[in-house]
Amino acid sequence: MPSPHVRVVRALEGHGVEHCFVDHADMATDIRSPRDFADALGYDLGRITKSVVLRSRSDDAVAVVVCGMDRKLNFKAVSAIVGAGRMEMADSDCLAAVVGYPRHGVSPLGLEGGIAVVVDRKLLDEATVLAGAGAVGVEVEMAPADLVSTCGAVVADISA
Secondary structure: OOOOOHHHHHHHHHHOOOEEEEEHHHOOOOOOOHHHHHHHHOOOHHHEEEEEEEEEOOOOOEEEEEEEOOOOEOHHHHHHHHOOOOEEEOOHHHHHHHHOOOOOOOOOOOOOOOOEEEEEHHHHHOOOEEEEOOOOOEEEEEOHHHHHHHHOOEEEOOEO
16 A cells, blocks of 8 residues: 555544544555545545645635535635635646655645645545545545544535
Protein backbone atom coordinates (compact mmCIF):
# COMPACT_ATOMS: atom_id res chain seq x y z
CA MET A 1 0.00 0.00 0.00
CA PRO A 2 1.32 3.45 -0.82
CA SER A 3 1.70 5.33 2.43
CA PRO A 4 -0.60 8.17 3.39
CA HIS A 5 1.30 11.45 3.55
CA VAL A 6 3.01 11.97 6.91
CA ARG A 7 1.25 15.34 7.38
CA VAL A 8 -2.13 13.64 6.99
CA VAL A 9 -1.22 10.99 9.56
CA ARG A 10 0.02 13.66 12.01
CA ALA A 11 -3.15 15.71 11.60
CA LEU A 12 -5.37 12.71 12.30
CA GLU A 13 -3.32 11.50 15.25
CA GLY A 14 -3.04 15.02 16.66
CA HIS A 15 -6.82 15.34 16.73
CA GLY A 16 -7.48 11.79 17.93
CA VAL A 17 -9.82 11.20 15.01
CA GLU A 18 -11.28 7.76 14.37
CA HIS A 19 -10.38 6.87 10.79
CA CYS A 20 -9.15 4.15 8.48
CA PHE A 21 -7.05 4.26 5.34
CA VAL A 22 -8.31 2.57 2.19
CA ASP A 23 -5.93 1.60 -0.61
CA HIS A 24 -7.41 1.33 -4.09
CA ALA A 25 -5.08 -1.63 -4.76
CA ASP A 26 -6.79 -3.63 -2.01
CA MET A 27 -10.16 -3.53 -3.78
CA ALA A 28 -11.48 -6.70 -5.44
CA THR A 29 -11.79 -4.87 -8.77
CA ASP A 30 -9.60 -2.41 -10.63
CA ILE A 31 -10.21 1.19 -9.58
CA ARG A 32 -10.08 3.50 -12.60
CA SER A 33 -12.56 6.13 -11.49
CA PRO A 34 -14.34 7.49 -8.42
CA ARG A 35 -17.42 5.53 -9.53
CA ASP A 36 -15.39 2.29 -9.53
CA PHE A 37 -14.17 3.10 -6.02
CA ALA A 38 -17.66 3.87 -4.72
CA ASP A 39 -19.04 0.70 -6.31
CA ALA A 40 -16.23 -1.44 -4.84
CA LEU A 41 -17.11 -0.11 -1.38
CA GLY A 42 -20.86 -0.29 -1.93
CA TYR A 43 -21.16 3.46 -1.25
CA ASP A 44 -22.99 6.29 -2.96
CA LEU A 45 -20.66 8.40 -5.09
CA GLY A 46 -21.38 11.41 -2.84
CA ARG A 47 -19.38 9.83 0.00
CA ILE A 48 -16.23 9.88 -2.13
CA THR A 49 -14.84 13.40 -2.06
CA LYS A 50 -12.76 15.50 -4.35
CA SER A 51 -10.34 18.00 -2.85
CA VAL A 52 -9.79 20.76 -5.36
CA VAL A 53 -7.10 23.39 -4.99
CA LEU A 54 -8.26 26.80 -6.17
CA ARG A 55 -6.14 29.89 -6.66
CA SER A 56 -7.27 33.47 -7.04
CA ARG A 57 -6.45 35.08 -10.36
CA SER A 58 -5.92 38.50 -8.77
CA ASP A 59 -3.91 37.70 -5.65
CA ASP A 60 -2.13 34.82 -3.96
CA ALA A 61 -5.19 33.41 -2.19
CA VAL A 62 -5.34 29.61 -2.24
CA ALA A 63 -8.14 27.41 -0.94
CA VAL A 64 -8.81 23.69 -0.85
CA VAL A 65 -12.47 22.91 -1.37
CA VAL A 66 -14.03 19.54 -0.62
CA CYS A 67 -17.26 18.18 -2.01
CA GLY A 68 -18.73 14.89 -3.16
CA MET A 69 -17.68 13.48 -6.51
CA ASP A 70 -21.30 13.70 -7.60
CA ARG A 71 -21.39 17.49 -7.12
CA LYS A 72 -20.27 20.46 -9.23
CA LEU A 73 -18.30 23.23 -7.49
CA ASN A 74 -19.62 26.77 -7.43
CA PHE A 75 -16.43 28.81 -7.88
CA LYS A 76 -18.20 32.13 -7.22
CA ALA A 77 -19.47 30.90 -3.86
CA VAL A 78 -15.95 29.80 -2.90
CA SER A 79 -14.52 33.19 -3.93
CA ALA A 80 -17.04 34.97 -1.71
CA ILE A 81 -16.33 32.70 1.26
CA VAL A 82 -12.56 33.02 0.94
CA GLY A 83 -12.80 36.75 0.25
CA ALA A 84 -10.67 36.46 -2.85
CA GLY A 85 -10.97 37.45 -6.45
CA ARG A 86 -12.09 35.08 -9.14
CA MET A 87 -10.88 31.56 -8.38
CA GLU A 88 -9.60 28.96 -10.82
CA MET A 89 -8.16 25.48 -10.49
CA ALA A 90 -4.53 25.56 -9.47
CA ASP A 91 -1.94 24.06 -11.76
CA SER A 92 0.52 21.28 -10.92
CA ASP A 93 3.24 23.78 -9.96
CA CYS A 94 0.91 25.32 -7.35
CA LEU A 95 0.03 21.87 -6.01
CA ALA A 96 3.69 21.02 -5.53
CA ALA A 97 4.83 24.40 -4.19
CA VAL A 98 1.88 25.47 -2.05
CA VAL A 99 0.01 22.34 -1.06
CA GLY A 100 2.73 19.70 -1.30
CA TYR A 101 0.44 16.88 -2.44
CA PRO A 102 0.38 15.18 -5.83
CA ARG A 103 -2.37 15.64 -8.38
CA HIS A 104 -5.01 12.95 -7.69
CA GLY A 105 -3.70 12.70 -4.12
CA VAL A 106 -4.66 16.09 -2.68
CA SER A 107 -5.84 16.03 0.91
CA PRO A 108 -7.54 18.77 2.89
CA LEU A 109 -5.71 17.40 5.94
CA GLY A 110 -2.29 18.47 7.14
CA LEU A 111 -2.09 21.63 5.09
CA GLU A 112 0.50 24.20 6.08
CA GLY A 113 0.69 27.95 5.64
CA GLY A 114 -2.84 28.97 6.54
CA ILE A 115 -4.52 27.58 3.44
CA ALA A 116 -8.28 27.97 3.71
CA VAL A 117 -10.35 24.77 3.59
CA VAL A 118 -14.02 24.88 2.64
CA VAL A 119 -16.18 21.76 2.99
CA ASP A 120 -19.49 21.43 1.20
CA ARG A 121 -22.41 21.35 3.65
CA LYS A 122 -23.94 18.41 1.74
CA LEU A 123 -21.13 16.13 3.03
CA LEU A 124 -22.41 16.50 6.59
CA ASP A 125 -25.41 14.35 5.60
CA GLU A 126 -23.15 11.31 5.14
CA ALA A 127 -22.22 8.78 7.85
CA THR A 128 -18.60 8.82 6.70
CA VAL A 129 -16.71 10.34 3.80
CA LEU A 130 -13.51 9.37 2.02
CA ALA A 131 -10.94 12.06 1.33
CA GLY A 132 -7.51 11.98 -0.23
CA ALA A 133 -4.71 10.92 2.08
CA GLY A 134 -1.95 12.85 0.34
CA ALA A 135 -0.89 9.95 -1.89
CA VAL A 136 -2.35 8.68 -5.15
CA GLY A 137 -4.68 5.72 -4.60
CA VAL A 138 -5.01 6.12 -0.83
CA GLU A 139 -8.07 7.58 0.87
CA VAL A 140 -8.94 8.19 4.49
CA GLU A 141 -12.45 7.38 5.72
CA MET A 142 -13.82 9.39 8.62
CA ALA A 143 -16.90 11.14 9.93
CA PRO A 144 -17.54 14.39 8.04
CA ALA A 145 -17.65 16.41 11.27
CA ASP A 146 -14.17 15.08 12.11
CA LEU A 147 -12.95 16.10 8.65
CA VAL A 148 -14.23 19.63 9.27
CA SER A 149 -12.71 19.95 12.74
CA THR A 150 -9.36 18.40 11.80
CA CYS A 151 -9.01 20.76 8.82
CA GLY A 152 -10.33 23.81 10.65
CA ALA A 153 -12.66 24.06 7.67
CA VAL A 154 -15.50 26.41 6.93
CA VAL A 155 -18.73 24.59 6.06
CA ALA A 156 -20.77 26.21 3.28
CA ASP A 157 -23.01 25.56 0.31
CA ILE A 158 -20.40 25.40 -2.45
CA SER A 159 -21.85 22.89 -4.88
CA ALA A 160 -24.82 22.09 -7.04
